[in-house]
Every structure is written in C-alpha cells, then in structure tokens.
Amino acid sequence: MLDKIQSLIDEVKALQAKTAEDAESLRIKYLSKKGAISALFDDFKQVAPEMKKEVGMRLNELKTVATEKINSLKESFAEQQNGATGADLSLPGTSYVCGGRHPLSVVKNDIIEIFGRLGFTVAEGPEVEDDYHVFTALNFPLEHPARDMQDTFFINTNPDILLRTHTSSVQVRVMEKQKPPIRAVFPGRVFRNEAISARAHCIFHQVEGLYVAKNVSFADLKQTLLYFAKEMFGPDTQIRLRPSYFPFTEPSAEMDVSCSLCGGKGCSVCKGTGWLEILGCGMVDPAVLEANGIDSKEYSGFAFGMGVERIAMLRYQVKDIRLFFENDVRFLQQFKSAY
Numbered sequence: 001m002l003d004k005i006q007s008l009i010d011e012v013k014a015l016q017a018k019t020a021e022d023a024e025s026l027r028i029k030y031l032s033k034k035g036a037i038s039a040l041f042d043d044f045k046q047v048a049p050e051m052k053k054e055v056g057m058r059l060n061e062l063k064t065v066a067t068e069k070i071n072s073l074k075e076s077f078a079e080q081q082n083g084a085t086g087a088d089l090s091l092p093g094t095s096y097v098c099g100g101r102h103p104l105s106v107v108k109n110d111i112i113e114i115f116g117r118l119g120f121t122v123a124e125g126p127e128v129e130d131d132y133h134v135f136t137a138l139n140f141p142l143e144h145p146a147r148d149m150q151d152t153f154f155i156n157t158n159p160d161i162l163l164r165t166h167t168s169s170v171q172v173r174v175m176e177k178q179k180p181p182i183r184a185v186f187p188g189r190v191f192r193n194e195a196i197s198a199r200a201h202c203i204f205h206q207v208e209g210l211y212v213a214k215n216v217s218f219a220d221l222k223q224t225l226l227y228f229a230k231e232m233f234g235p236d237t238q239i240r241l242r243p244s245y246f247p248f249t250e251p252s253a254e255m256d257v258s259c260s261l262c263g264g265k266g267c268s269v270c271k272g273t274g275w276l277e278i279l280g281c282g283m284v285d286p287a288v289l290e291a292n293g294i295d296s297k298e299y300s301g302f303a304f305g306m307g308v309e310r311i312a313m314l315r316y317q318v319k320d321i322r323l324f325f326e327n328d329v330r331f332l333q334q335f336k337s338a339y
C-alpha cells in the first residue's frame with residue numbers, strides 16, 4: 001500500500017494538462033468520489049492496525065499534493081481564459097460625457113470669491129419682490145421718474161408685487177435684519193422688460209455689494225473696486241470712475257476697466273475707447289440708511305452692482321448674451337475646463 005501511495009504521489013506531481021477540460025478530467029480521475037485516491041481511502045479500512053498511523057499520514061499527503069496540483073492546473077487555465085475573452089486591457093475605457101459648470105456660475109463664483117477674500121459674506125433674497133424692497137426703501141419715491149430706468153415686470157398691482165429689477169432689494173433685506181458693520185455681496189437673477197438682443201436680455205444676473213460701517217469713505221470704495229478689477233481682469237488693469245446717478249447712492253459713479261484685450265489702446269471690443277464699463281456704484285444715500293433704521297450720522301457705506309453676463313462676455317469674448325440662455329451644449333462645452 002505504501003508503495004502504491006508513493007507511486008501515485010510521483011504520478012500526480014508530474015501531471016500536465018493541455019486544456020481546462022483535461023484538468024477537470026484529472027480531478028475526476030484522482031479526486032472525485034470514484035477516483036483513485038478515494039479508492040485508496042476505502043482500502044485503508046483493511047490496513048493492519050499497527051500500520052494505520054503511517055499509511056494514514058501518507059494517504060493525507062497524497063490527497064494534499066493532488067488537490068494542490070490539480071487546483072494550480074485549473075487556475076492557470078482560468079487566467080488564460082480571461083485573456084481569451086478578447087478584452088484588450090490596454091485600450092482606454094468607455095468615456096462618459098460629464099457636464100461642466102455654466103459660464104455664468106463660474107464667473108459668479110469668481111466674483112463672490114474675490115469679495116470673500118475682502119471679508120464679504122453672501123446673502124440672497126427672493127426674486128418675486130414687493131415694491132417697497134425694490135424701490136421705495138431705496139429712495140425711489142412713488143411716481144419718481146427713476147423707476148422708469150428699469151422697466152419692471154409686474155405680477156400684481158396694488159399691492160405691487162413684481163420681479164426684482166436689481167438685487168439691491170437684498171441690500172434692504174439685509175439692513176432690515178442686521179446692524180452695521182455689514183459687508184456682503186448679493187448674487188442673483190434679475191428681470192427687466194427689455195427687448196431681447198445680442199446685448200440685452202430680459203433675464204440676467206447681478207452681483208451687488210454693500211459695506212456699511214463707521215467712517216466708510218469713497219476712497220474705500222475705489223480701493224475695493226480696484227482690487228476686484230485686478231483680481232478679475234489681471235494685475236495691470238486700471239479703473240476709472242465716471243459720475244452717474246442712482247437714487248440710492250450719492251455720489252454715484254459708473255466704473256470702467258481698461259480694456260484687457262488691447263491694453264487700453266482701443267479695439268473693436270472697447271469701441272476704440274480703451275475702456276469697458278462694468279459696474280455702477282456709489283456711497284449709500286443717507287436717506288436709504290435712515291429708511292432702514294441705520295443712523296446716518298454714525299454710519300456710512302458704499303454699494304456697487306455689476307452684471308454677471310457683462311463680465312462673462314468680456315472675459316470669454318462672447319458676442320451675444322443670448323448664448324448664455326440657450327444652453328446649446330456646443331457653447332457650454334467650451335467652458336468645461338473653467339472649473
């Protein structure tokens with residue numbers, strides 16, 4: 001019996017298989033219930049008691065050797081078979097079409113981030129507003145012609161409920177709730193009843209800012225906006241402030257930045273002037289502070305407001321504002337790498 005076991009061990013160690021089927025038939029031949037090794041285990045019953053220990057050990061050795069050998073043969077075929085499915089693992093995988101941020105979101109987030117570095121927080125307010133927050137509290141008296149500056153979409157009259165024409169309404173909501181110092185920007189969608197063209201849309205986005213504290217001066221406003229312009233359009237950017245009019249600021253100004261395309265020499269984008277208008281600003285009118293419960297003898301402030309589309313058009317040289325709203329993927333895909 002011991003000889004038989006030894007010769008089987010030698011036999012098993014030398015086993016070869018050409019195919020997976022060969023390996024399986026070897027398993028049947030040696031390891032199945034009717035296989036050669038099982039037959040030896042059956043014979044084990046007849047072994048003399050004094051031999052049982054040694055024969056048993058050898059039998060177990062045979063079984064282990066056979067199992068390991070046949071398993072390793074099988075595994076080698078399993079590996080080959082994976083390769084045989086034809087999968088070329090060096091090929092690139094299926095790519096999925098991913099979205100990207102909308103260019104207006106990219107620009108809006110940049111604006112918020114730049115002012116964030118100066119300590120401005122973010123506040124939002126409703127798009128459907130009442131007359132008080134959009135006009136009255138901002139020093140637009142009833143029947144004041146300045147109301148015509150912004151053609152308003154009314155949802156209801158008396159009481160007047162309307163789509164906000166600027167995010168200055170959020171200035172009012174913040175001043176109502178918060179005591180100075182206030183330092184916040186207000187991003188959001190605004191609506192004006194304007195004919196849609198390459199340059200104007202009835203829906204657009206603004207980011208406004210408000211800073212109210214003690215001793216805030218026009219110099220602070222200029223320095224803040226200069227910092228913003230350089231961060232947004234590059235370190236060589238210059239700004240210029242032209243006198244303007246808004247009912248809620250006094251004095252008021254419009255700010256131009258030097259044209260980043262021609263470096264101020266004059267080109268078709270800046271229409272030969274070297275300057276691009278980007279925002280309105282001014283010192284908050286004391287009447288607006290008072291209307292919102294802030295003592296204008298103790299506090300002063302500045303405000304500014306800019307159109308996100310305008311900045312995005314300048315930054316990416318988009319010639320038609322309507323492209324931002326059509327959501328044609330061929331247009332949007334160009335901004336995928338922006339963020």
Ligand code: PHE
Binds near residue numbers: 167168246281305
């Ligand atoms: N609200 C003004 C507009 O929409 C912009 C502005 C904001 C001007 C703040 C001055 C101060 O045109």
